[in-house]
Amino acid sequence: MKKIFLLLIGGLTFNALQAQDISDATRYAQDNLSGTARFRAMGGAFGALGGDLSSLNVNPAGSAVFANNQFGVTLSNYGTKNNSNYFGNATTEKDDSFTLNQGGAVFVFKNRNQSSKWNKYSLGFNYDNSNNYNSRLFSAGTNPNNSLANYFVSYANGIALDVLENGSYRNLNNGEQQAFLGYQSYMINPATTDVNNTEYTSNVPAGGNYYQENEVYSAGYNGKFTFNLGAQYDDFLYLGMNLNLHTIDFRRNSSFYEDNSNTLGTNDQVTSVRFDNNLYTYGSGFSFQLGAIAKVSDAIRLGLAYESNTWYDVYDELSQKIVSVSSNNVGALPAQVVDPRITNVYDPYKLQTPGKLTASFAYIFGQTGLLSVDYAIKDYSSTVFKPQNDSYYKGLNSSINDKMTTNGELRIGGEYKIKQLSLRAGYRLEGSPYENGKTVGDLTSYSGGLGYDFGATKVDLSYSYAERDSQRAAFSQGFTDYANLNTKFNTVSMTVLFEL
16 A cells, blocks of 8 residues: 655666657657758758758758858857647747857869869768757646546556556556556555556546646757768759768756645545656767759759658657645645656667658849749658567557658748849748648748858848647647647848858
8 A cells, every 4th residue: 555655766777668759750850940041041942052051951962053162150049939728728938049050161173174074073061950949838727627647547557556556666667657656646546455456546636627737848959960972064963962960969848737626535635746757868860862953044943852761869868756745634634745756768769750852943033033942742651660560669650650641841932132232031831740730730931031242251141930830738648638839930040151
């Protein structure tokens, strides 16, 4: 039986069993438009243009378009605003971060062999912060139906009472650990006291009206370092390839709070609880890209690029803590505070995110301006956790295949030059990676900017705005009530370029 006293469980365990879910697949498979200020201002529509350091991320043939050696760095300020609605209660949380998000160089080597049709070769290096994870979210409201206790009940049912009462959490898999936390914090009760009991019920007083808060702080990035080779054949064809190294560094600290004033019985029941989860994920990956740009005429260019799957090796560390307060209507005992804590370092796993195919068109208006359009497709349902023969990953991959889909991304950009001054604008529409279109909705983005050419030095500025609706559930099973989110992204970037 559970004992009524302060219980503290701490430590570190290396756990071979998993805790990943679909949200992890979405997070690392999605790209957030990043790069130089010119690239951002024009909505990232550079697949048929090239000539920009960040254009290499869309089409590696873009390096061969450069006429001269170039080096550049970009500073950006990322602003994220999350508007949340949880059971009719609206809240807002903001986050701002400043970072050096891009740096790179392209070196051009002209072929002096007059008999060769290979006019020049290019060698490029570029780093882009391809996804910024800095964000704050706060949701709060009164749930008329469900308690956090249902999360623990969903994991506990089917597990013998003896395991939760007398076992060591170090020997339990992730699901068993969640049940262990719920039992040791008094959130759930066994149907019987038999050690072989496998049925559990909530120990939170019924009656509805559970006040709940969910606070989530995320930080980190997904970086992409590119090594590029390009070449120009004759005057009409540009070819290129990239070898990409990817890095993941992601932290998410969440704290879920619940209390209620429902009618208590004579037995102790939980009247308030706080459940903290702190996740740290890091890893590295590899991908490659192939691309071509065809100069059909002086005005028209066409581009086609393929980006392979990205193959990651990923590591997770998860720390969990729960504090509950129990009371009854007798008043003979004070409220009890229970504090179990679990820390896991999981075995590494592999994640394969989907590739991308991009087709592009650009129209050049002489020396005064241009219009460019990119369309990319990516099959999110092909995201795979490995090893695939692992029973947990097999079920997770099946769920990914069922719930995620192929999406399209449209990018449109334009530029108009007035002597040394360039005016730019862009539009981007990215479809939902989910079949239902709601878990993560479509993203719409507008951008603009300007640049000034000082000769050997160029300075570019841009502002981009993006907006997306989504549904954020605090937990993946048992207690899946979600907040409706509207997220707004505001980014200001400045790039300084030097031609050598």
